[in-house]
Amino acid sequence: MAAAAGNGRFFTIGLVASWYSSNIGVLLLNKYLLSNYGFKYPIFLTMCHMTACSLLSYVAIAWMKMVPMQTVRSRVQFLKIAALSLVFCVSVVFGNISLRFLPVSFNQAIGATTPFFTAVFAYLITMKREAWLTYVTLVPVVTGVVIASGGEPSFHLFGFIMCIAATAARALKSVLQGILLSSEGEKLNSMNLLLYMAPIAVVFLLPATLIMEKNVVGITIALARDDFRIVWYLLFNSALAYFVNLTNFLVTKHTSALTLQVLGNAKGAVAVVVSILIFKNPVSVTGMLGYSLTVCGVILYSEAKKRSK
Template sequence: MCHMAACSLFSYAAIAWLRLVPMQLPRSRLQLAKIAALSLVFCASVVSGNISPRYLPVSFNQAVGATTPFFTAVFAYLMTVKRESFLTYLALVPVVTGVIIASGGEPSFNLFGFIMCVGATAARALKTVLQGILMSSDGEKINSMNLLMYMAPIAVVLLVPATIFMEDNVVAITMELAKDLNIVWYLLVNSSLAYFVNLTNFLVTKHTSALTLQVLDNAKGAVAVVISILIFRNPVSVTRMLGYTLTVIGVLRGSLQ
């Protein structure tokens, strides 16, 4: 919620005050409905993604997240009939295979957590495809900064009730934490970085493709897996490491296509 609030403020400031790009008004109710759908899918990915680490190790979440290019390719084909090269699809095979193997070798496997993790991954892929459509469709094309400016406030409205409902006593806890100014600064910096992350994601999608964005994004997955294992000391079986290795190979091959 804080991330999207920052995106709303920074996007408006960049467009209305700094005039970095011209302001674009929604051209139709249909376009506004698509932006609202994008916000809803984004919120679903965030909520599911924040639930799954309660039940599954971070390293396993990262491994499942590496299948995002697979879901992106499927959604891109279903929604835009866009086909990638055969080699690109071939590179996704070890990614999915690796996750399946890692799932079987995960000692802390939890079905509900796995469903949430896969749901977050699929929603993340669908969001990437939807934002690509909004920024490239001939009749309703919108630039990345304006899209973020309209999407973020809708996401805030959706996330406020989710935050209050899912996080017990969240207002009192937040006020208590805010007494430590370091926490406030961490949150402000973190939320500011979220704006640039979302903006660059939109720009990469616009100038390349939804699948390229997800493959590049997953390049950090291998590092996250190793770091999470070192920090949280969660047990790693040989089968699971084999699955991670296949997943990383698929990500690297996909990055080269």
């Protein structure tokens, strides 16, 4: 019995380590490709991610039977999934664009304000009010980012706007998902939702890539002739983007929602430290204080939400 519990604990630790590694890995590799390597095509990169998610989701569900396949039951449900897919595309593309201009550490600081945008959208769309204490905890979340922005040596206005937009879109998707797929007949687990969202995302991203990133395929082929590593980078990065979703699903399945929140908060801090060590981007004391305040605010927000339930 003790051995089984020990094995279960090791399995959970392994899952969390995989989730952290894939999450931080895809973030750092995106940053390296878009900023350091000079592959300035964030829409095409996102399309590669979504293509990999489409193929690997199908393999995991249809062939490996990791979860039972859930079917789309109506045209209305399909349109709801398409709407979610569009918002999801916007969040990922804008996030990737922001990585061209901002260091990962600052990107993560802004990303930590997701609870603020979630609370705003939940109120605007569903008129759902939280307890007053929950709203109070959002003050340090936003204040921390304002302080971090003022003390960020690599601040870039366009990158900052893109990152804010990506964070807002991510929050909007979670609120819309709760509304659009709330009925029992329409609920999909995250792996099945990705199976249907990813191909729709590719359909949205393909014309956007062709219009906004002209001749990107030709440029990528030319790059591959000079340095074939770009192909391996793109393939590995795309597979890792799927692995982020897979490990997120498995960690959610094997731990509680609260554990996931705590681990998510810590993950941002780990990503900041790792990115500073790898990319050696300058960080000010003011910036780190601001980010720390934001993380503390997010932890307090999680605690306030738990108590209000």
